Amino acid sequence: MNVLKKTDPVDAFQVERLTVDYDADSGGPLQDFSLNLRQGEITCLLGPSGCGKTTLLKTLGGFVVGRDTGGVLFEGRYLNGPTPDIVMIFQENNLFPWLTVRGNVEFGLKFKRGVGTQKREKVDDMLRIVGLAEAADRYPHQLSGGMRQRTAIARALVSDPHVLLLDEPFSALDISLRRRMHTLMHDLWEKTGMTMVMVTHNIEEALQVGHRVIVLGDRPAKVLIDADTSADAMKDRYSPESLALQQRIESVIY
Ligand SMILES: Nc1ncnc2c1ncn2[C@@H]1O[C@H](COP(=O)(O)OP(=O)(O)OP(=O)(O)O)[C@@H](O)[C@H]1O
Ligand SMILES: [Mg+2]
Structure with a gap:
């Protein structure tokens, strides 16, 4: 019997004690890293350059597999390679x-x-x-x-697909195009209810697009801020709630 109520959020991904070291000597970007991502949510990942955002996204796509002391569960099963259910979009050269x-x-x-x-x-x-x-x-x-x-x-x-992973997809676009893309993402999400994870360097973009914003610190990567940004107040970039979070994020990243 399914004991979950329909409204209960379910995890799309469970990242459990994930360790990725590309180069055994220098210590990898992800060490014993854990995080759950809920189904049907848009999560935005922020963090300083080199902290492991792309690496984390690639492990969610099954493109990079961590050490076997941990791993990534996707819809309850260990992910050990790419699947058509999860698609990834890069910054450029996708076509x-x-x-x-x-x-x-x-x-x-x-x-x-x-x-x-x-x-x-x-x-x-x-x-x-x-x-x-x-x-x-x-x-x-x-x-x-x-x-x-x-x-x-x-x-x-x-x-x-069940999941869309986006790695700085709009960073080459000007501000007005970028805002149009945010609206498009939101419309797509409303139509599909899809799980999305987007990496960005733009704090405003993260708050606009995400239901949840996670800020990673380096090295190894750890979660410094994990904020619920689904409320309407967070979508107004000049609201006190939004400004307070923007400042908090800036203070930990820069
Ligand atoms: N294929 C690879 N081989 C070796 N080292 C790598 C590889 N990919 C990433 N790294 C290293 O892992 C660390 C994290 O890289 P990653 O690309 O995940 O960072 P990022 O947070 O996405 O950075 P940016 O914001 O600049 O895109 C960096 O030190 C990087 O040099
Ligand atoms: Mg990156």
């Missing part, structure tokens, strides 16, 4: 330059079984959602940075 926008998005369905005749429809839907229907036949070099990242998001989401 194949020789494929059009449509071709890139279609590629997201390559490993998805049972799509068949719905393929075209699914891709068209996704292109509409990210506002790229008109640009479907263009190649990546004919797109702006924002359009490229929207294509990457469309490709990631077309296969209905």
Whole structure:
């Protein structure tokens, strides 16, 4: 019998005593690191350069596997490699330059079984959602940075993954495009209720997008701040609550 009430948050990831040392001599970025991430939440990760944010994200994607004294549980099972249920978007260079926008998005369905005749429809839907229907036949070099990242998001989401991991996805965009991307992420989240984890260096972005903001300190990485940012007051960047958290974060990072 399922004893969980429907409204209870469930963990998507349980990171348990994770140790990643790329180089045995210097001590890795993650040592005995533990953290739980709830299903259906957007978590933003902040922290100084080199503290291990990308490393943590890669372990959540199954791209990096830690020492076997600990590990990552995804939906209750140990993750020992990449799975189509978890997709990752990087800062840039997410697209194949020789494929059009449509071709890139279609590629997201390559490993998805049972799509068949719905393929075209699914891709068209996704292109509409990210506002790229008109640009479907263009190649990546004919797109702006924002359009490229929207294509990457469309490709990631077309296969209905459970989790979207984003590593500084909007850092190359100007402020107004960046804000449009935040709205898009929020709309996508409302449609899918997907678990998302986003690394960013931008405090304002973290508070805008995240339901939860985690600030990591280095080395080895540890959680310095773990804040619930889901309240409306946190979405107004000039509210006293938001300003207080922004200051607290700045004081531990810089
Ligand atoms: N493949 C690798 N091989 C060896 N060392 C690595 C590798 N990837 C990362 N590191 C080291 O691990 C540490 C953490 O790197 P990571 O990329 O996770 O940091 P980060 O928090 O994402 O930094 P940034 O904010 O600059 O992106 C750094 O000292 C880095 O040099
Ligand atoms: Mg990084």
